[in-house]
Amino acid sequence: MPALSQVSFQVYGGFATFKMDGLKDLNGLVEESVPFDISTVDNFDPGFYFGASAHTALFSNLIVGLSYQYSTTGSRIGIKDYSGYYNFDQIVNGHLLGIEPGVIMEETSKYRLVFSVMSGALFTMIKTEEVLSVSGQKEEDQEYMSAFSIPVYPSINLSIPVNDFISGYFSAGYMVDTGGKVHLRDNRDAVLNIDGYPVKTGWTGFRISAGLQLNLGRR
């Protein structure tokens, strides 16, 4: 059995997809409400996310960790011509703080393969910005909204030691966002509804990342 560190830190960045169906519906609603045809510039396209975590071993093949992930995405619909422009932007940031237990599936001197499931609290911050600028006159409107949801994120994590302290770290998984009702940031009762149904967050999607793992202490 090779020696293993008792505490490890991971820092990583990656690529994620986002469903965001509810917020896409909000774009559709805006599109219908304006008197001109508008086009979709961005629509919650796949983007980067970043994270950091710390793990420690509980038993010989069971580890537990504390994780944080930051995701950001958004959309823009609008039009621009000689007379001015109009846009409606949504900027969505997610902060996930969770506990991540894992099972060491296989460990050799050259790598370690862990299956983990992370869950915790996902805080979503949404900022909408609507701008109409016609003939030099500009009207703007901004709204700040937030949501809280509980995600489940199963993933496969591979660490490949470079030396005794540093390992390469790779992770792939699928996040399931149970969806939190979007409401005004300072009024939890002011829930955003479309056709009588509340709009929910939709961080659900695939995630893949790479980073560094710092191993502290030895067993």
Added chain:
Amino acid sequence: MILIHRLRISLWLCLLAGLFTGCEYQPHELPVNDIDQPPADGPPIVMSLNDMNDTIRIGWKREFHYDITGTDKRINYVNIAFEGEIIHNYVIDNQQTFTFTLDPAEYSNGNYHLNISIFTSTGSGSIADKVGAEVYIYELDWPVYVDKTLPEYSNSYLVAAHSEAGIDLTWTSFDHPNFISYIVYRYYPFFQSEPVAVATITDPLQNSFTDSTFCEGQIIRYFIRTVTPAGYSEGQDIVFSDQLHGLRATWNSNGTADVTWDKARNPESFGKYYIYSGYRSTDFIEEQFIEDPDQNHARLLNAGFGSGLYIFLKFIPKGVPSELYRNLSGIEITLYPQAMLPRFYYAHNLNGHDFMLLVDLDKIYRYFPGQVLTDNSISVDLEQYWHVSVSGDGNRFAYYQNEEFFIRSTEDFSIVSQFQGPPLKTLNRTLARCFISDNGRLFAVDSEGYGYLYNTTDGTLIREDPLNIGGYPAKLAGISPDGTKMIILSASGETILYNFTPGGWTEIGRTDIQPFGYLFSKDSRSIYIIGMTTLEKRDAWSFSLITEFSLPGGYFRSTDPDHGRIFCASDKEFEYKILDLETGRLLRTLTLGSGWCWLYDNLLITSGLQLTLPEFE
């Protein structure tokens, strides 16, 4: 140490979080929509107020509707001000109509202006165009003339004329600021006395109206009410007499007539057609009602000979009660069928022959009723149609012309004999009747009651007798087919039968019946004396009564001795009957315009026409 170690970890995590959130999503630039800017000036537009394009003349509060034409651009905004006071503000999103009210109550008479601003879209499709920030602006100054003087009484001179669309009404227009409306009223004096408004016109210059809902064929009255804020005035009524059209009739030889007419143009008011016919314009014998507006034909079943039959057609409007039908107007025609056979004065049935002799004053025809055929004729010059006689066997006929008697064969109209008759002109008399017997005798009676008996073979006068009865000359006389009996009617009202003997005429018997006609049987054994109300059959040898029956209410017209029938009138006008000659049994009742006709089996012949009756049993 452990605590210090964990604090370090938390510090790292916070630093990382701050680093991450600095990488927030940034949206991409908007694409530019490449559309052209619109022209600086919009297209010229035309605005009309209540369909007017010139000065508004107003005296009272009035509602206006305006139309804007000349542009296909969206009307975003209309602002109308009267003397600085905004009276209308149209905004496209407010679901308003192009309507406003102008009330000049607070303004004195004079000239003013409506200031009208119209904003239309440019139609460029740009964002500014779509949100109404890019517009064409039109400014109008619309002259207004306020005249609150109440109008003088206005009488509308109204005229009406028929057109394809209906009844066109035109009247004197009342173009005044205080005009509100014209109301066209209509009523039918014969069945609807309460006038009904059929149109309301709010344009003072529209001084015409076409009434397409009128009840056809009626006398219609119209008047125009001109309404102003101060009240209304009504012009004189006019009377318009509408007519139905196209009434035609075709007579059929079975006594029916097919009637057609042009369909009513206004099924909206149609109730039924009323068709009736008669021989007087004030009376009728047959009527029909047709409730299908598309049915424009009918068959009259009691047309008789059709000649002189009045046929009436009326358009009965919906809801008019039947007691008012006689008040309604209609159209009428008089039927005159085309002649099928020669016109004549009198006809003779010929016993034992299938033809008749038709007698006109200048011609005698041989006519076959069964074939509707005239195959022979001779020209004659008769003073009276009754100067013709046919023998009982139908083989000879005689006529008196220019004081001569002509005896001709009925087969080929050849002259059998011709001889001089009594010199009546010298005696200043006329011939009353003449009779030819089967045995070649001819008996003539003149207007003074003298009887002349001739032998037609050589034209010799056998006897000449003054036929006086009780001092009164005979009015009518005749001899039997065998030439042995003579019957005369005296002016005193007695009928006497004589027998011819070598010593002269010997009375056989007499009766007080006043005969209208005689008819000897072919064998001369009996005589039918047809009175005004009765028919007696008597033995020609003893003058004893054989049978007798009444002729109910009518009198004799003609006989068809070959078929044993008599045709006579009844006690009802235009009604005729066919009776059995022997029994008086009623065989048929007919409605005819004229009883001047002759029966030949089931054919009834009158001058120029022939009616085919159903076969007798």
